[in-house]
Amino acid sequence: MSDAIAKTAQQAGATAVQRCIVPACAAQFGIREQIYVCSRCGGPLEIEIPLEILKSVPDLRERWQARAVSHDPRDRSGVWRFRELLPFDDDVPVITLFEGNTPLYDAPRSAKYAGLTALRLKHQGCNPTASFKDTGMTAAVTQAKLLGARAVVCASTGNTAASLAAYAARAELQCAILLPRGQISPAKLAQSMDYGAVICEIAGNFDDCMRLISDLADVPSIYIANSINPFRIEGQKTVAFELLEQCGWRVPDHVVVPGGNMGNSSALGKGFDEMLRLGLIDRLPKISVIQAEGSAPLAHLFAGLKSSDITKNATLPDEIAPVANPRTLATAIKIGAPVSWKKALRAVLRTHGSIITVSEQEIADAKAIIGRDGIGCEPASATTVAGIRKLTASNKIHAGESVVALLTGHVLKDPDYVSHYHRGTLSFESVTTEGTAKTVQITGAFRNAPEKVAASKEAILKSLESRR
Ligand code: F0G
Numbered sequence: 001m002s003d004a005i006a007k008t009a010q011q012a013g014a015t016a017v018q019r020c021i022v023p024a025c026a027a028q029f030g031i032r033e034q035i036y037v038c039s040r041c042g043g044p045l046e047i048e049i050p051l052e053i054l055k056s057v058p059d060l061r062e063r064w065q066a067r068a069v070s071h072d073p074r075d076r077s078g079v080w081r082f083r084e085l086l087p088f089d090d091d092v093p094v095i096t097l098f099e100g101n102t103p104l105y106d107a108p109r110s111a112k113y114a115g116l117t118a119l120r121l122k123h124q125g126c127n128p129t130a131s132f133k134d135t136g137m138t139a140a141v142t143q144a145k146l147l148g149a150r151a152v153v154c155a156s157t158g159n160t161a162a163s164l165a166a167y168a169a170r171a172e173l174q175c176a177i178l179l180p181r182g183q184i185s186p187a188k189l190a191q192s193m194d195y196g197a198v199i200c201e202i203a204g205n206f207d208d209c210m211r212l213i214s215d216l217a218d219v220p221s222i223y224i225a226n227s228i229n230p231f232r233i234e235g236q237k238t239v240a241f242e243l244l245e246q247c248g249w250r251v252p253d254h255v256v257v258p259g260g261n262m263g264n265s266s267a268l269g270k271g272f273d274e275m276l277r278l279g280l281i282d283r284l285p286k287i288s289v290i291q292a293e294g295s296a297p298l299a300h301l302f303a304g305l306k307s308s309d310i311t312k313n314a315t316l317p318d319e320i321a322p323v324a325n326p327r328t329l330a331t332a333i334k335i336g337a338p339v340s341w342k343k344a345l346r347a348v349l350r351t352h353g354s355i356i357t358v359s360e361q362e363i364a365d366a367k368a369i370i371g372r373d374g375i376g377c378e379p380a381s382a383t384t385v386a387g388i389r390k391l392t393a394s395n396k397i398h399a400g401e402s403v404v405a406l407l408t409g410h411v412l413k414d415p416d417y418v419s420h421y422h423r424g425t426l427s428f429e430s431v432t433t434e435g436t437a438k439t440v441q442i443t444g445a446f447r448n449a450p451e452k453v454a455a456s457k458e459a460i461l462k463s464l465e466s467r468r
Contacts, residue, residue: 012053016087018230019048021343023315031087034147036217036228044342045230046270047087051277054084061280065245068101078102079135082238085274086139087231088146095141095171097128100238104246104404107373110385113366115392117400119385120252121370122243125377125410129191132236132264132408133163139235140225141167149223151176153216155209156226157260157332158188159409164225165195178202178209183331185378185414205326207337210261227263228339233270236263240271243404244281252285253401256391258383258408259289259298259355260333262344268406269347285404288353288396289344290387292363292380294327294430295334298341302348302355310349316342329360329417329428329442332380332409354396360428361442362386364421368446371418376411423449 018029020038027040031047038045054060064082067075074080078100083090104122111119124132141164144152151174154164161177161184168175177192181201192199202209216222227233244251255272257265268287275281291299301320309317323336338344348355358366366389367382384405391397411418420426426442453459 011090012050012084013087014089015053016047016049018045020044021046021346032147034220034223036224036230044228044340046343047230047234049085049087049274051274054278057084060084060278061245061249064241073098076101077138078242079138079235079238082241085238085241086234088139088142092142092146094138095145095167096138097134097166097170099127099134099138100242102126102239102242104243105373105375107370107375109372110366110370110375113369114385114388114403115399116388116397116403118402119388120402120404121373121375121377121407122239122246122404123375123377123407124239125381125407125413127163129159129163129166130410130413131159131163131378132239132406133159134167135239136227136232136235136263136267137163137167137225140164140223140229140232141171141173143231144173144223144225145171147223150174150221152223152225153178153213154225155179155206155213156184157206157334158184159332159413160226161197161199162188162191162195165192165197168197169195174198176200178212180205180209183334185331185416187413187415206335207322207326210337210339226339227261227266232263233267233340233343236267237271237274239406240268240275244272244275247402247404249281250402251281251283252404254288254353254388254391254397254403255285255406256288256290256384256388256403257406258330258333258380259291259344260295260335260338260380262289262298262338262340264406264408265289265347266340266343269343269350273347273350284351286353287347287351288387288391289348289355290383291355291357292328292330292333292383293357293359295323295336296357297321297323297336298338298345299355299357301341302345310352316345316349325431327429327431328363329426330363330379330383331414332378333383354391356387356390358383358386358390360430360440362389364426364442365445367418368421368444368448370407371411372446375407377407378409378411378413379417381407381409422447
């Protein structure tokens with residue numbers, strides 16, 4: 001590549017802008033303006049990378065690939081390896097824990113369970129703080145440092161908090177996290193304690209914490225790192241690039257993700273879209289989002305859309321009906337009012353994917369079957385395999401199609417859930433349509449409880465024999 005083209009590529013990100021995604025507004029803001037929503041109409045913001053500039057760069061894919069074996073700290077990050085598409089100057093000091101570069105596994109047992117010939121699982125739980133949040137946090141905390149923030153804050157169901165706490169510690173920034181009291185897995189909470197965050201346990205649910213975060217948005221010394229922040233999405237979109245690289249740039253037919261606050265699905269949609277617009281791929285995968293039955297505002301909205309709305313250029317609905325009291329044992333996605341629903345819905349509609357729900361029983365069994373492939377994930381991640389099973393049953397996905405599910409968190413994020421499932425003590429507080437609470441017992445199809453075995457060779461062999 002000529003020096004001139006190389007320089008052009010390196011500087012593309014620096015000329016990015018922030019833009020309101022509401023078509024009738026489309027207001028533009030500078031890349032270092034500290035805003036989280038459009039100051040003209042209140043709509044969501046998105047970073048616009050000048051892709052035209054990058055189109056003249058002939059060997060982007062080779063460059064990114066070559067960096068994967070380099071020892072430059074930026075190249076060792078699976079996010080900053082793709083820095084031509086990130087909204088930063090080339091020489092910005094990055095806050096990184098060498099996130100990304102996560103494995104893509106074949107999962108034959110999960111495939112069979114889900115009604116597919118083959119299934120691949122991209123395990124984002126193999127990130128430094130064991131969830132996909134790290135790929136976004138490296139970008140958001142790098143931006144916080146550039147803006148001269150004193151503190152970073154977020155509302156969280158646990159993983160965003162652990163991730164932000166770690167990156168803030170690396171950046172020597174103060175960090176405050178707002179958590180719904182008593183609703184966070186102890187393992188996630190322990191991470192945030194260790195990373196030194198100020199942990200504010202709020203009497204309320206995640207959506208209450210998120211409302212408090214909006215109140216903090218006008219304090220200049222505080223930087224908000226929830227996925228409403230478009231820089232988070234920029235980091236997270238690189239997962240699409242990395243996945244395509246791992247697929248040899250052959251676009252999978254379907255990419256399936258869990259849905260909570262909807263940052264992940266929004267980011268993937270943006271990542272694939274940028275690859276298409278750069279001409280690095282020639283079609284988009286169908287993006288499908290799976291929600292837990294008791295916390296599924298976007299699936300409800302999607303189910304109510306008319307087929308004429310599900311066309312490429314339909315205008316997005318203005319409102320979403322929140323779920324007032326979201327319920328699920330997959331606490332990571334226990335969210336009733338997702339902030340990034342518009343971007344996520346746009347991605348699903350653009351790619352002709354689906355948004356569906358799965359039950360607690362389906363999540364629990366799918367999680368255990370993923371485990372049988374030797375791959376441990378947290379409950380929220382297992383909505384994907386449960387969802388794919390439903391989508392194949394309804395012919396939305398065909399057995400021979402190529403499917404990738406994104407696992408978002410590691411199995412050790414919620415060991416209590418796993419233990420209860422396998423011991424047969426997992427239960428769920430549900431509400432009937434009349435509004436009365438009832439306890440539903442989860443009966444695990446793949447239970448595997450520890451057993452008491454005598455301390456002898458014979459007893460151990462007998463135990464093995466009995467399980468053949
Ligand atoms: N899976 C896991 C393990 C999560 O932690 C989350 C979200 C999701 C899926 C949903 O992703 O919000 O981008 O749609 N966790 C957030 C948190 C809300 O605070 O850790 P999303």
